[in-house]
Amino acid sequence: MSLLHAILGILSLTEASGYDLKTQAFDRSVAHFWQADQAQIYRTLEKLAEQGWVESRLEIQTERPNRKVYRITEAGRAELQRWLTQPQALPIHREPFLIQLFFGAQLPNQTLIELSKHQLRLHEQKLAEFEQIPLPKLDTQPDRAQTLMRLTLELGIASEKLYIEWLKQVISTLENLPES
Amino acid sequence: MSLLHAILGILSLTEASGYDLKTQAFDRSVAHFWQADQAQIYRTLEKLAEQGWVESRLEIQTERPNRKVYRITEAGRAELQRWLTQPQALPIHREPFLIQLFFGAQLPNQTLIELSKHQLRLHEQKLAEFEQIPLPKLDTQPDRAQTLMRLTLELGIASEKLYIEWLKQVISTLENLPES
DNA sequence: GCGCACCTTTCGCGTAACGCTTAAAATGAA
DNA sequence: TTCATTTTAAGCGTTACGCGAAAGGTGCGC
Structure with missing residues (x-):
């Protein structure tokens, strides 16, 4: 479940909404090693919230749909730290x-x-x-x-x-x- | 479903059993661009047989378990030919x-x-x-x-x-x- | 003589993780 | 007017996979 940890990683640097994650991160700055579907990002954010690794607050906007802004929690930082030190196997490669x-x-x-x-x-x-x-x-x-x-x-x-x-x-x- | 066509490709060169495919092909000669699980190979062979793209005959062995040797059919060659000419998208890359x-x-x-x-x-x-x-x-x-x-x-x-x-x-x- | 590895297929379990599409509602730009 | 943008949600499917164990015989190493 690396997508989960990629999102945690991003949220460890800055808070972001699902939309931000998709457009700023997964379509841009981390696109060279991870791509993610929009629906998958939202689903994973839910899972992260269930685990207590992120929190969200609703940001009311008048001229746009409201945004749910996610922030990493202390437990989330701990989990990220834990995962970051796990040796990773080689990804499977299929062309x-x-x-x-x-x-x-x-x-x-x-x-x-x-x-x-x-x-x-x-x-x-x-x-x-x-x-x-x-x-x-x-x-x-x-x-x-x-x-x-x-x-x-x-x-x-x-x-x-x-x-x-x-x-x-x-x-x-x-x-x-x-x-x- | 590229695994299916990789298997078809191998069977277009030589007949083989599921075991052969795993040990000779997917653990060796094509391992640099495709890896496959043993169970997955057998399941895919079944699917290929259902489609009429391969046939099998039982090779009786006295000192070993019998082997089911698969051979590509004419329909299988046609399907392979068709697939081989389809432009492929880039594989997703996740590290x-x-x-x-x-x-x-x-x-x-x-x-x-x-x-x-x-x-x-x-x-x-x-x-x-x-x-x-x-x-x-x-x-x-x-x-x-x-x-x-x-x-x-x-x-x-x-x-x-x-x-x-x-x-x-x-x-x-x-x-x-x-x-x- | 014991244990282990090899050979070959089958089955059953799970299931994560994904992709696509549509919907909604409001704004601002062309 | 029409279209693209912004943001989240949810429903559809589903493939393709990974792991493990069973079966039974052989033949090797020690």
């Missing part, structure tokens, strides 16, 4: 596109090239998104938290770049490959 | 360890270093497994199918190497980082 390539010998080169170019577009898009995530500046004395965040983003960007280079190589290999 | 690092500012450096070293061990282990997967030789005129398989493996190996280098950099950064 449909690699299945296609691996078993793609029966397809014409042209089809494989098109599929690869499609993936290339998607990854270039993702890289562009990652590069828009604001990086903490390195010129001043860097804050410890910002250094850690920067490191995770650097991995995301480097991974996308590697994938893109690999895809380009796949495409050029396919272009020079005699059919069957 | 618990990156959550820990991203929100790890409240942990002592030493804890973060230990967590990172744990990940490093796991990734080195995975890399070692990948490097044991037999690569088709490049010296002779390479077969088209083997070229494609080799490409997927090269991505897996390169990704692991990148991750390992990044982890080493994380560790050295942490070692030189003043505590909060």
